[in-house]
Amino acid sequence: MTDSQREPVKVFLVDDHALFRAGVRTELDSITDEVRVVGEAGSVAEAVAGIARTKPQVVLLDVHMPDGGGAEVLRRVRPELPDVVFLALSVSDAAEDVIAVIRAGARGYVTKTISSKELVRAVVRVADGDAVFSPRLAGFVLDAFADRPGSAPISDPELDLLTPRERDVLRLLARGYAYKEIASELFISVKTVETHVSSVLRKTQLSNRYELSRWASDRRLV
Amino acid sequence: MTMDHVQEALDHVATDQVAIPDKPKMFRRRSGRAIAGVAGGLADHLGVPVVWVRTAFALLAALNGAGLLAYGLLWVFVQQQTEETAKAPTSKERQQAFGLIALGVGLAVASGTLTGFISGWVAVPLAVAMIGLAVVWREADESQRRRWRVGAKDGFAGAFLGGGGWSAAIRIVAGVALVITGIGVVALRSGSLDQVQFALIAVIATLIGVAVLTIPFWLRLVRDLSDERKARIRTDERAEIAAHLHDSVLQTLALIQKQSEQPREVARLARSQERELRGWLYGPNGYGKPAEMDEETATTGQLSEALATACGEVEDTFAISVGQVVVGDAELDDSLVALVQAAREAIVNAAKHAGVEEVSVFAEVEPTSVTVFVRDRGKGFDPDLVPDDRHGLADSIRGRMTRHGGTCKVRTAPGEGTEVQLAMPVKAGKGAA
Numbered sequence: 001m002t003d004s005q006r007e008p009v010k011v012f013l014v015d016d017h018a019l020f021r022a023g024v025r026t027e028l029d030s031i032t033d034e035v036r037v038v039g040e041a042g043s044v045a046e047a048v049a050g051i052a053r054t055k056p057q058v059v060l061l062d063v064h065m066p067d068g069g070g071a072e073v074l075r076r077v078r079p080e081l082p083d084v085v086f087l088a089l090s091v092s093d094a095a096e097d098v099i100a101v102i103r104a105g106a107r108g109y110v111t112k113t114i115s116s117k118e119l120v121r122a123v124v125r126v127a128d129g130d131a132v133f134s135p136r137l138a139g140f141v142l143d144a145f146a147d148r149p150g151s152a153p154i155s156d157p158e159l160d161l162l163t164p165r166e167r168d169v170l171r172l173l174a175r176g177y178a179y180k181e182i183a184s185e186l187f188i189s190v191k192t193v194e195t196h197v198s199s200v201l202r203k204t205q206l207s208n209r210y211e212l213s214r215w216a217s218d219r220r221l222v
Numbered sequence: 223m224t225m226d227h228v229q230e231a232l233d234h235v236a237t238d239q240v241a242i243p244d245k246p247k248m249f250r251r252r253s254g255r256a257i258a259g260v261a262g263g264l265a266d267h268l269g270v271p272v273v274w275v276r277t278a279f280a281l282l283a284a285l286n287g288a289g290l291l292a293y294g295l296l297w298v299f300v301q302q303q304t305e306e307t308a309k310a311p312t313s314k315e316r317q318q319a320f321g322l323i324a325l326g327v328g329l330a331v332a333s334g335t336l337t338g339f340i341s342g343w344v345a346v347p348l349a350v351a352m353i354g355l356a357v358v359w360r361e362a363d364e365s366q367r368r369r370w371r372v373g374a375k376d377g378f379a380g381a382f383l384g385g386g387g388w389s390a391a392i393r394i395v396a397g398v399a400l401v402i403t404g405i406g407v408v409a410l411r412s413g414s415l416d417q418v419q420f421a422l423i424a425v426i427a428t429l430i431g432v433a434v435l436t437i438p439f440w441l442r443l444v445r446d447l448s449d450e451r452k453a454r455i456r457t458d459e460r461a462e463i464a465a466h467l468h469d470s471v472l473q474t475l476a477l478i479q480k481q482s483e484q485p486r487e488v489a490r491l492a493r494s495q496e497r498e499l500r501g502w503l504y505g506p507n508g509y510g511k512p513a514e515m516d517e518e519t520a521t522t523g524q525l526s527e528a529l530a531t532a533c534g535e536v537e538d539t540f541a542i543s544v545g546q547v548v549v550g551d552a553e554l555d556d557s558l559v560a561l562v563q564a565a566r567e568a569i570v571n572a573a574k575h576a577g578v579e580e581v582s583v584f585a586e587v588e589p590t591s592v593t594v595f596v597r598d599r600g601k602g603f604d605p606d607l608v609p610d611d612r613h614g615l616a617d618s619i620r621g622r623m624t625r626h627g628g629t630c631k632v633r634t635a636p637g638e639g640t641e642v643q644l645a646m647p648v649k650a651g652k653g654a655a
Binding site for chain 1: 485493543545547548549550582584586595597641
């Protein structure tokens with residue numbers, strides 16, 4: 001993890017609700033010096049310009065925004081600035097939106113109800129190159145890779161299937177276990193847990209297997 | 223008719239009318255009907271060509287008129303479609319239909335005569351009476367349609383004429399005349415009876431005639447009553463919705479205005495209200511259920527909804543946050559309802575005793591089982607040291623599970639938090655996404 005001597009992580013906020021941005025900014029700036037908010041934006045265009053200007057390490061990205069949402073910001077920023085890491089933030093329960101942002105390149109997803117301390121920890125972790133799976137995201141990914149009638153055929157087993165171990169890790173994440181707890185539960189090292197999670201993230205981003213819209217409507221997500 | 227034939231006809235009707243759960247209700251066709259749209263409606267309901275149904279009725283008519291009786295019963299007890307469908311019948315179809323009607327009536331009369339079921343001379347007046355009956359009943363259908371169009375519900379005369387004016391009245395009178403003629407001829411021809419018996423027969427015949435003629439109208443009165451009852455139910459429901467919104471949403475909004483100094487409290491109130499409203503709208507017994515659900519066979523809903531409702535209730539009651547993740551989904555049945563209730567109790571226990579702000583719930587639907595994990599990072603406890611009077615908690619969860627063939631495991635130790643693992647086997651095929 002981190003030591004207190006390191007530079008604060010530069011964070012950029014993208015959310016179309018000014019009130020929410022203000023809240024997060026106050027929280028992040030007051031709670032810790034591990035992170036520093038360097039800018040914020042309320043629309044896709046503003047965000048693209050702002051990120052190019054301020055060169056943050058981590059962008060906190062709202063999934064739902066007018067004109068394309070978080071995924072659009074990702075699509076426009078990533079080719080220019082591949083080093084900027086994105087962490088999705090949402091009140092939405094809609095699996096297809098969340099998965100879409102992950103597939104567009106976000107390194108994790110947390111709900112807006114996350115506590116400030118947790119949020120800081122998540123920001124630092126994605127800045128270090130890890131993935132951040134909230135229990136909800138773990139559930140969505142398990143759902144997306146589930147074998148059930150109507151799921152798309154498997155074209156590339158390498159990408160389209162989760163290994164039993166990866167599935168175990170996801171299940172424990174969904175049950176609210178921390179990496180350390182997962183490690184002791186499965187008798188593996190924390191490093192190995194991180195490797196599994198990163199591998200799951202890669203598969204989620206690269207697999208072409210699921211027809212998410214259909215899957216989501218099957219789930220009847222409101 | 224002998225009892226056997228009646229029974230047969232009733233059986234026939236019964237098999238047509240037994241509603242298969244996922245089939246829509248049967249209606250008589252409004253457009254493209256030859257007499258009453260019974261055959262068409264039946265064909266739509268069973269998904270077969272209408273010609274087959276008409277032929278079947280015609281052939282059944284050969285069984286001493288069983289087909290005619292079945293047709294009549296379906297006519298009376300199956301409602302008309304309220305909407306006109308655009309399918310106009312071809313002239314060929316129409317000819318076929320009339321040919322089959324003639325064939326059916328012919329067969330009924332012929333078979334009746336041959337088997338001595340009715341003596342030959344009665345056949346003609348009987349046929350006359352039946353035609354009269356058909357005319358009157360058709361008129362009832364027509365007036366019903368006019369009433370749908372106008373939306374009128376006006377008194378007794380309205381029930382009969384349905385705003386059809388003179389032509390309707392003339393048609394009804396003509397039909398009644400035919401029926402009375404038919405019955406009268408039978409009564410008069412029934413030989414050398416003395417006056418008393420003749421009068422008796424005439425009275426009985428008239429009563430029967432009136433009863434038979436007015437069937438559609440009595441039925442309609444009954445239906446009007448039930449329609450009005452439905453309307454009243456709807457009004458009550460609106461009142462209930464208004465009351466609910468007043469008691470919940472409006473109160474919360476007032477609270478939020480009062481608490482506007484404390485954004486966290488505002489957020490908590492808003493979140494819990496949103497969840498409560500969602501649960502109320504979309505929950506297992508919610509108001510916002512899809513309209514296609516039949517009121518009587520409303521399903522109990524989905525596992526995910528029930529679990530969300532349970533989590534929400536505990537969140538509100540104990541002011542903690544319950545993070546819930548559901549993978550897959552399944553229709554609720556008794557054992558899954560028990561599972562949800564057990565899970566709810568486990569969450570309540572965590573909220574009460576663990577001393578934490580957050581509880582994690584994870585449910586997974588697999589082909590053969592549904593598992594739920596309820597976890598907190600709280601105090602934990604030593605299972606061996608639970609005082610006797612506190613056994614009720616674990617036992618009621620365990621009891622609920624084992625009664626339905628499920629299992630319950632508790633992992634806990636002082637300072638380690640607690641995880642309750644619930645597993646319920648399901649029948650194959652239930653664990654659908």
